[in-house]
Amino acid sequence: MAKEESVSDLSRRKFLGTSTMLGLAGIGLSTGLSACKDGGAQAAADSSAGAATAPAHGAGHNPHKLPGQLDDYYGLWSGGHSGEMRVLGLPSGREIKRIPVFNMDCMVGWGITNESKAILGTKPDGTPKYMVGDTHHVHASYAKGTYDGRYAWVNDKINSRLARIRLDTFECDKITELPNVQGFHGIFPDKRDPVDQNVDHTTRVFCGSEFHIPHPNDGRDLESPEKYGALFTCVDAETMEVRWQCKIDGNMDLVATSYDGKLAASNQYNTENGIHYEDMMSAERDACVFFNIARIEQAVKDGKFKTVGDSKVPVVDGTKAANADPKTALTAYVPVPKNPHGVNASPDAKYFICAGKLSPTATVIELEKVLAWFDGKLDDIKKTIAAEVELGLGPLHTAFDGRGNAYTTLFLDSQMVKWNVAEAIKFYGGDKNAKYVVDRLDVQFQPGHTNASMSETREADGQWLAVGCKFSKDRFLPVGPLHPENEQLVDISGDKMIHVADHPVYSEPHDFIIVKRDKIKTRQVYNLDDFPLALKDPKESRVERHGNKVTIHLASQAPAYSLREFKVKKGDEVTVILTNLDKVEDLTHGFAIPKYNVNFIVNPQETKSVTFKADKPGIYWCYCTHFCHALHLEMRSRLIVER
Secondary structure (H helix, E strand, C coil), rough: CCCCCCCHHHHHHHHHHHHHHHHHHHHCCCCHHCCCCCCCCCCCCCCCCCCCCCCCCCCCCCCCCCCCCCCCEEEECCCECCCEEEEEEECCCEEEEEEEEECCEEECEEECCCHHHHHHHHCCCCCCCCCCCEEEEEEEEECCCCCEEEEEEECCCCCEEEEEEEEECCCCEEEEECCCCEEEEEEEEEECCCCCCCCCECCCEEEEECCCCCCCCCCCCCCCCEEEEEEEEEECCCCCCCCEEEEEECCEHHHCCCHHEEEEEEEEEECCCCCCCCCHHCCEEEEEEEEEEEHHHHHHCCCCCCCCCCCCCEEECCCCCCCCCCCCCCCCEEEEEEECCEEEEECCEEEEEEECCCCCCEEEEHHHHHHHHHHHCCCHHHEEEEEEECCCCCCCEEEEEECCCCEEEECCCEHHHHHHHHHHHHHHHHCCCCCCEEEECCCCCCEEEEEEEEECCCCCCCCCCEEEEEEEEEEECCCCCCCCCCEEEEEEEEEEECEEEEECCCCCCCCCCEEEEHCCCHHHCCCCCCCCCCCHHHHHHHEEEEEEEEEEEEEEEEEEEECCEEEEECEEEEEEEEEEECCCCCEEEEEEECCCCCCCEEEECEEEEEEEEECCCCCEECCCCCCCCCCHHHHHEEEEECC
């Protein structure tokens, strides 16, 4: 914290942590959590470290940007059940853009234009296939171990869809629905090709699923939970087609990938395969399941797979019982405590770290030893655990600074804990003098996701840490029962974490990444040649009729549309194709038709189209909705619907 805490702040945090602990104890979960007591390893570390004792900022670490100053980083944020993705500038925290993905957006026309409907998917009657989405995790494409600025991906947990965002335009260009999956949560792209090691960039995106369902989920086996299952999915990064799936024991939460591309992993809860929550928390240890990607793809190539229901996607068997022999195993289950939440890859490419959630611990897993187990050179999968150390109550997600330190959110303690991975390994190995906890910082309140600048890349730079706090309480002006969430910015450039800013955000974002701005090269103006339906000249404007189907070819050029009016008949199916012929950066036009649910924008040199039925006779003024010119209000055309 940047300020000294008041008594009310402390009492509120104590109340929140205590009440949550009591609730967990009430459902029989006190065992895993009670391990972290005042006498535990470094548990007595000063929880106010980094608060009143925090040093002043060093030069260059002021989060505030003056007018006209650009931010140093892009923050790519999920939007939660708004269904969108968001772009923030960091360190300022300014929201730059909201990218509609699984939601409808009547400003850009997402879900309204024909082009966006083709990406979202529609029913036979042309209405959207789904009206809701729930974005959780955002990750970007890699080359040579760092972000390459091509793509970002985000999941839809509700309807099991994966969306791709082009980072040159910050727009969604493809959406894929995963078959036979529910509760699609964690994603991560590979960092290089797992089969062809000469391909040093992202070729696949891996997708975990949380919920067990029957396979196929068509009404059979409804009351036979022992026949339910969950599938890990591989999607081609370029085509966005599903390559294969792998059936596993337990539920999957988040996903991580190794820098050599050989391994993907998901932290798991409910290895008990329970269907009620009390059954999902009976075991003291769950797992981090590792996938040997090359072996899985060889099994698919060799025909060692099944298919499920109507899907043609190959499904291999990654269950524990089918993979007992390390030399042929497709998967490996590393035991970790208890209901872990989060698995993250360290920038030195050596470790995956699982946080315990219902255990006060984090588990450090050595990837070289995981590969050794697959090769039959390690006799016990438990020997892949390099450290398992206490951090505090409710550890969830971990970020890295590139200097050997990890930063983990403690949901129940409302803290960030900074800890050194090498020292944790020493402590776990028996050196009780090793001081692995470096610093603690109180945050407001109940932190969930966290990430640091360039954290899970080879270029982790240890400058900024963002912390997503699920509760904001009295941090901002009250706006009724729905509170904003609180994204907090922390300076991690020095030994102490320094809380420098709070930013309210519209509920309910989840994960995010922080990317150096020079990694992303955007287009500021489109190219007409990219749009097959584009008008190249206003003189090409016209009305075409084929039976009761009418197509309006229209251009916008400030401050006018190329057609002053266009006539159709009642009952016509009308398609308006609009091209923005302006070439000036930032000169966007809108197009709206009253009473017909039409509103969208076209950016410079862009073309979009809409289709609707002209079922209401009359005059309808089509007007520009996006300010463009001193004569913006006069920029209109008339739709005339004749009886």
